[in-house]
Amino acid sequence: MSVDQPIASPPPSLFAGVEPLEVFVELLAEIDMHTAPTEFYDRICEAICRLTTMRRAAVFMADTTRRRVRAIGSHGIPFEQLSGLRPTLVNTPIAQRALLEDQVVVISEGIEEAVPSAYAQLLGVTTLVCTPMSAGGYAYGVICADRGGGQFELSDGERHLLWTLGKTAALVAAARNVTRQQERMRRLGERLDLAREIHESVLQRLFGVSLALGAEQPLDREERERCRIEMQEALADLRRALERPLAPLAPETGTTLAGELERVRKSPGMVVEVDWRGDSSVPADVEPLAQSVLAEALRNIAKHANPSRVEVAVARDEEEFTLEVRNDGARGGDGDPGMGLRLAAFEALQQGGAVEFGAFEGDHWRVRLVVPLQSDDLSAAPDGGALEDVE
Amino acid sequence: MDDRRLRVLVVDDHDVVHWGFRVLLGEQPWVERFFQARTGVEALALARAQKPHVALVDLFLAGESGAELSASIREASPATRVLLISGTGRMSPAAARAAGASGFVSKDWEASRVAAAVRRVGLGMTSFPPKAEQPAPLLTEREREVLSLIARGSTNREIAERLYLSPHTVKEHTSVLYRKLRARNRAEAVQRAQRIGLLG
Numbered sequence: 001m002s003v004d005q006p007i008a009s010p011p012p013s014l015f016a017g018v019e020p021l022e023v024f025v026e027l028l029a030e031i032d033m034h035t036a037p038t039e040f041y042d043r044i045c046e047a048i049c050r051l052t053t054m055r056r057a058a059v060f061m062a063d064t065t066r067r068r069v070r071a072i073g074s075h076g077i078p079f080e081q082l083s084g085l086r087p088t089l090v091n092t093p094i095a096q097r098a099l100l101e102d103q104v105v106v107i108s109e110g111i112e113e114a115v116p117s118a119y120a121q122l123l124g125v126t127t128l129v130c131t132p133m134s135a136g137g138y139a140y141g142v143i144c145a146d147r148g149g150g151q152f153e154l155s156d157g158e159r160h161l162l163w164t165l166g167k168t169a170a171l172v173a174a175a176r177n178v179t180r181q182q183e184r185m186r187r188l189g190e191r192l193d194l195a196r197e198i199h200e201s202v203l204q205r206l207f208g209v210s211l212a213l214g215a216e217q218p219l220d221r222e223e224r225e226r227c228r229i230e231m232q233e234a235l236a237d238l239r240r241a242l243e244r245p246l247a248p249l250a251p252e253t254g255t256t257l258a259g260e261l262e263r264v265r266k267s268p269g270m271v272v273e274v275d276w277r278g279d280s281s282v283p284a285d286v287e288p289l290a291q292s293v294l295a296e297a298l299r300n301i302a303k304h305a306n307p308s309r310v311e312v313a314v315a316r317d318e319e320e321f322t323l324e325v326r327n328d329g330a331r332g333g334d335g336d337p338g339m340g341l342r343l344a345a346f347e348a349l350q351q352g353g354a355v356e357f358g359a360f361e362g363d364h365w366r367v368r369l370v371v372p373l374q375s376d377d378l379s380a381a382p383d384g385g386a387l388e389d390v391e
Numbered sequence: 392m393d394d395r396r397l398r399v400l401v402v403d404d405h406d407v408v409h410w411g412f413r414v415l416l417g418e419q420p421w422v423e424r425f426f427q428a429r430t431g432v433e434a435l436a437l438a439r440a441q442k443p444h445v446a447l448v449d450l451f452l453a454g455e456s457g458a459e460l461s462a463s464i465r466e467a468s469p470a471t472r473v474l475l476i477s478g479t480g481r482m483s484p485a486a487a488r489a490a491g492a493s494g495f496v497s498k499d500w501e502a503s504r505v506a507a508a509v510r511r512v513g514l515g516m517t518s519f520p521p522k523a524e525q526p527a528p529l530l531t532e533r534e535r536e537v538l539s540l541i542a543r544g545s546t547n548r549e550i551a552e553r554l555y556l557s558p559h560t561v562k563e564h565t566s567v568l569y570r571k572l573r574a575r576n577r578a579e580a581v582q583r584a585q586r587i588g589l590l591g
Contacts, residue, residue: 195479199451199478199479200405203478203479203498204405204407204408204478204498205407207407207408207411207478207498207499208405208407208408208409208410208411209407209411210411210501210502211408211411211412211414211415211502211505212410212411212414212415212502213502214415214501214502214503214505214506215414215415215417215418215502216418217418219414223414226410230407
């Protein structure tokens with residue numbers, strides 16, 4: 001390209017391609033893994049309405065397990081009004097056409113023939129826009145939208161924007177499906193491992209012993225001893241199974257709690273005051289957990305609070321290490337601490353500690369980590385054995 | 392009960408289970424000899440050589456399928472009757488029969504009940520848990536009727552006429568059947584149903 005060639009303005013669709021992504025990320029970033037699918041797709045509908053001239057939108061997707069199509073999220077329309085609808089591709093030609101032709105279809109006349117009559121009557125739709133949620137040969141569903149009544153026409157630009165949003169929504173839906181599938185597989189895998197462990201150890205030992213004890217003749221000394229050993233082993237197996245980690249251990253971060261606190265204290269935005277009490281060095285084995293709890297507490301504050309300041313207190317004595325994060329701007333809400341803090345609580349349990357969280361003094365919210373410190377005197381007996389052998 | 396003495400083979404990959412059976416069955420007057428195998432290869436060798444009256448086979452042997460081994464034992468020693476045993480889950484009589492077994496016992500049963508089941512099967516009878524302990528049937532009676540007509544090659548319209556149902560209802564039954572059997576079409580549904588003993 002020669003340098004004196006005039007720089008052509010990018011086509012409007014390219015500008016449209018960036019903003020949708022910004023809005024989608026903004027709306028979806030705060031969603032946790034445990035967020036209900038309805039809320040997830042409500043946000044997608046909200047994004048559609050924010051980015052286009054549409055005022056009402058609903059996502060309809062195929063439920064492959066139940067082999068039916070149903071509304072899975074909406075914006076500008078109470079979801080309860082849609083949840084009972086069971087449209088099919090046969091009675092919704094507008095959706096069939098949108099998916100087959102991979103284009104945005106607008107209908108202003110004959111709506112009753114284009115969608116199930118219940119849908120048209122319910123919402124008083126006069127012009128309906130149906131956008132395919134499909135990409136890469138996969139069809140996830142359709143987005144039905146309108147301006148809340150009144151006839152209208154779509155410009156080519158807006159039609160293209162909606163088509164792009166449909167692709168983006170398909171991408172988001174695909175990513176969500178994969179993530180949820182992976183999470184389900186992980187949980188199932190853990191459950192299977194636990195079941196296998198119990199089946200292969202505890203259950204077989206108990207069964208063998210119950211067969212032996214079921215014999216009519218009294219057991220001899222050797223057989224009784226075998227029963228005793230098998231029962232002991234079964235108990236030990238059971239204990240090991242119960243002590244399996246309930247949550248992944250906090251990963252090594254390559255930084256320290258002190259470093260992290262210094263970083264957030266200097267960061268713009270949230271006012272963070274740090275109080276290191278006494279000898280508050282952080283034990284190395286507590287570092288990942290403490291950082292994890294701090295990160296979750298700050299994340300919750302950013303998401304759910306509007307504090308004038310955040311107070312972080314770090315303390316340590318001979319018996320325990322404590323990290324407390326308080327803020328004075330809790331906005332109420334449903335009090336659900338979110339998955340992050342629950343997982344942090346599981347992480348703490350694995351180290352014999354606890355994570356407490358909750359409101360206090362009205363609009364204050366606190367997250368508190370307490371971890372007992374392992375004493376050398378307690379962790380090992382003087383002669384190397386924790387218990388004296390009775391026999 | 393018949394007072395014949397029986398040769399019993401126990402196939403399980405857990406030493407403690409062998410020991411428990413040895414203690415329990417060793418004292419039984421109806422047990423002539425007791426053999427134990429940890430793998431399918433050992434079990435088949437013993438089945439050929441000793442012709443046990445009954446083989447008690449763990450459904451989940453390490454790396455092997457107890458159900459498949461059951462069929463192999465029956466091939467190696469047709470006179471040997473198989474009693475499947477498992478620590479997890481329940482097996483319907485139909486599924487056990489499809490694997491060539493004459494009974495199923497669970498590892499949470501009392502020892503005397505297990506011993507009685509071994510003896511019954513060894514004597515040529517069957518031993519299945521009472522209905523209440525069996526898994527809920529996968530298909531309803533109506534779905535089974537529709538399935539068996541599908542297996543005979545009937546169309547939905549023919550099935551509807553035969554069972555006095557509307558074609559729409561038959562279509563709904565077939566959809567449910569496919570879902571329950573995880574099948575994509577009629578042929579696959581029939582094939583899977585045969586494999587798990589739902590069709591004769």
